[in-house]
Amino acid sequence: MASQDAANKDSKAAEAKPEQAVADQKPAAALEEDDEFEDFPVDDWEAEDTEAANGGEGGKHLWEESWDDDDTSDDFSTQLKEELKKVEASKKR
Amino acid sequence: MDSMLSRFAEAQVKCLGYDLSHTLSPDLSYENLRAVYKSCNAHDVKAVIKRGIQNSIQNSVAGSQVVGGQLPKEEVQGWVEVYHAYWKAVGELLAIQESSTTNGKSSNSSWSTIYESWKELLSALIRGYLSHGFEAWTVPCLYVAGRHLRVFAIKADTERSNNMSLESTAEANFEDDFNPESEKNQMLEDCARQLNRVFNLCLSDRAPIDQSRKWGIYYVINLLFKTYFKLNSASLSKNILKALSAGRGDMPALESFPKSQQVTFKYYEGVLCFLEENYVEAEKHLTKALDMCHKDALKNKELILTYLVPCHLLTTHTLPSQKLLEPYPRLQKLFLPLSRHIRKGELHAFDLALQEGEDEFVKRRIYLTLERGRDIALRNLLRKVFFAGGFEEPKAEGGKPVRRTRVPIAEFAAAISLGSQETLDNDEVECLLANMVYKNLMKGYIARERGMMVLSKSGAFPGTGI
Structure with missing residues (x-):
């Protein structure tokens, strides 16, 4: 596992080099395109053209609970039991 | 002419x-x-x-x-x-x-x-x-x-x-005190x-408000914000906000300015709060910006959501739905893997996904915030352990079955090592559990001498329905 990680890192470093050279040349331009809030083509608009009026944020259903009860907890519970056994076994040794 | x-x-x-x-x-x-x-x-x-x-x-x-x-x-x-x-x-x-x-x-x-x-x-x-x-x-x-x-x-x-990089690549080495940033x-x-x-x-x-140049203020402020952000000195924007709030009494209300100016201002105000880790305020401003944003301004909506999603994660523990991110492939790439791992309580996969996207997250200044989502992933994992524990025999005849609230620490430990295949000390696991209790993501106490976590019978995981 560890050696694989190291190998990954090496190949990553090798890949990164040419990219970095390109990035160094125009970091300003890249950021400009990516990160900046754009000017709107029009100055003002009607309420019906807003995001809220078009099923946007107003609809709370766009945000979901952060947990999940749907998954088959049986699966998990068998996995957990196996893992428990493994851990116990390794401790006894 | x-x-x-x-x-x-x-x-x-x-x-x-x-x-x-x-x-x-x-x-x-x-x-x-x-x-x-x-x-x-x-x-x-x-x-x-x-x-x-x-x-x-x-x-x-x-x-x-x-x-x-x-x-x-x-x-x-x-x-x-x-x-x-x-x-x-x-x-x-x-x-x-x-x-x-x-x-x-x-x-x-x-x-x-x-x-x-x-x-x-x-x-x-x-x-x-x-x-x-x-x-x-x-x-x-x-x-x-x-x-x-x-x-x-x-x-x-x-x-x-x-021009400089053309001329002075050779000389640059000699100028140690040369500060390229400035x-x-x-x-x-x-x-x-x-x-x-x-x-x-x-x-x-000082002219009366209907003839005042104060009507130009938000446009100029927005230009200044953009400039400061580009200069990497976003904090200077705070001075502007201070000067603004000092004179707010005789300033026209933000609501009376064109929406383009309002949205831009709210976006930057929100991001500034975000950078100060004031997520509650940030969420307010960003939500307002998104609500009011023109529906066709995809790029700007994407930028707003880039910060609003991490805000939501921390303030209300909610995740963006597929539908919300549908129009934004880039945000899907950014947030969907993390969201899935959080929801499923896949702690190790969460760590890997955070690592995977680290460069992008850091560039967008959301890494530290997202990292705090690990707590939610852990909470969900521990919650699954609690579920897997099943029910105890009801004490009274015909009573409602009660979940097993005394959970061996070892079970939590096993669950955590399930993904990473690395075994944690019990001490470490206890530390994680104690932190969860401290952050009010879990209710209960650790009975050390028995190696048990005793969870609250009413709301062991506050806000999640059990």
């Missing part, structure tokens, strides 16, 4: 600020730039402009019903200076277009000379307000001047750093100072 000045006169007579500002636009075709520049020469330009202004105003007044639309002499003089500066800037713009088409390197024209000439234009405008009695409805001229000043500054900085954005920093002048010009106007 003549047609430009007659549009000027028309706007002056009708008091149309935006129409007026269009006459100062540098975004003209080559032919139009040429037409403006060649219509007079350096010797007679001022006289031509002055005559042009007076004649066209007279024509406009005569053609309309407005009575007594003549401009005071002082004001005419101010506008002559403005258009003179504009004419010179147009000359520079023309020169750079010509040099780029002929590919001649001999031309002295560059984006930094354009920047300087455009700065003259902005200064002429500022002087116009301070000493030539320009009226407040003309502030859109400041918008045009400020907006393009920023564009030219950025171009000038790019141009210079390109050099790199020299023009943009100067631009920020100029915009600050405009900001103060608007802020300090």
Whole structure:
């Protein structure tokens, strides 16, 4: 596992080099395109053209609970039991 | 030149600020730039402009019903200076277009000379307000001047750093104390100072509100925010907000400004709060920005959500739905893997996904915030352990079955190592559990001597329905 990680890192470093050279040349331009809030083509608009009026944020259903009860907890519970056994076994040794 | 000045006169007579500002636009075709520049020469330009202004105003007044639309002499003089500066800037713009088409390197024209000439234009405008009695409805001229000043500054900085990297790659090694950061954005920093002048010009106007330059304030603030963010000194924006709130009493309400200005302002206000880790405030501002944003402004909505999603994760522990992110492939890439792992309580996979996207997250300044989502992933994992524990026999006959609330620490430990295949000490696991309790993500206590976690019978995991 560890050696694989190291190998990954090496190949990553090798890949990164040419990219970095390109990035160094125009970091300003890249950021400009990516990160900046754009000017709107029009100055003002009607309420019906807003995001809220078009099923946007107003609809709370766009945000979901952060947990999940749907998954088959049986699966998990068998996995957990196996893992428990493994851990116990390794401790006894 | 003549047609430009007659549009000027028309706007002056009708008091149309935006129409007026269009006459100062540098975004003209080559032919139009040429037409403006060649219509007079350096010797007679001022006289031509002055005559042009007076004649066209007279024509406009005569053609309309407005009575007594003549401009005071002082004001005419101010506008002559403005258009003179504009004419010179147009000359520079023309020169750079010509040099780029002929590919001649001999031309002295560059984006930094354009920047300087455009700065003259902005200064002429500022002087116009301070000493030539320009009226407040003309502030859109400041918008045009400020907006393009920023564009030219950025171009000038790019141009210079390109030239420098060509010339001095060899020498650079010798200059240890050379600070590329401050050099790199020299023009943009100067631009920020100029915009600050405009900001103060608007802020300090004492005229009654319906004739006040204060109506220009949010446009200028937004320009300043953009500039500070680009200079990587977002914190300077705080000074602006302070100055603004100090004068808020006699400032028109934000709601009475055009939506484009409101949304942009709310976005930056939100991001500033976000960077200060004030997520509750940030969420308020960003939600407002998103609600009010034009529905077709995809890029801007994407930017708002980039910060709003991490906010939601921390403040209300909610995740974006597939539907919310549907129009934004980039946000899907950014957030969906993390969201899935959080929801499923896949702690190790969460760590890997965070690592995977680290560069992008750091660049967008959301890494630290997302990292805190690990707590939620852990909470969900522990919650699954609690579920897997099943129910205890009801004590009373026919009583409701009760979940097993005494869970061996070892089970939590096993669950955590399930993904990573690394075994944690019990001490470490206890530490994690204690932290969960402290953060109110879990209710209960650790019975150390028994190696048990005793969870609350009512709401072991607050807010999640059990």
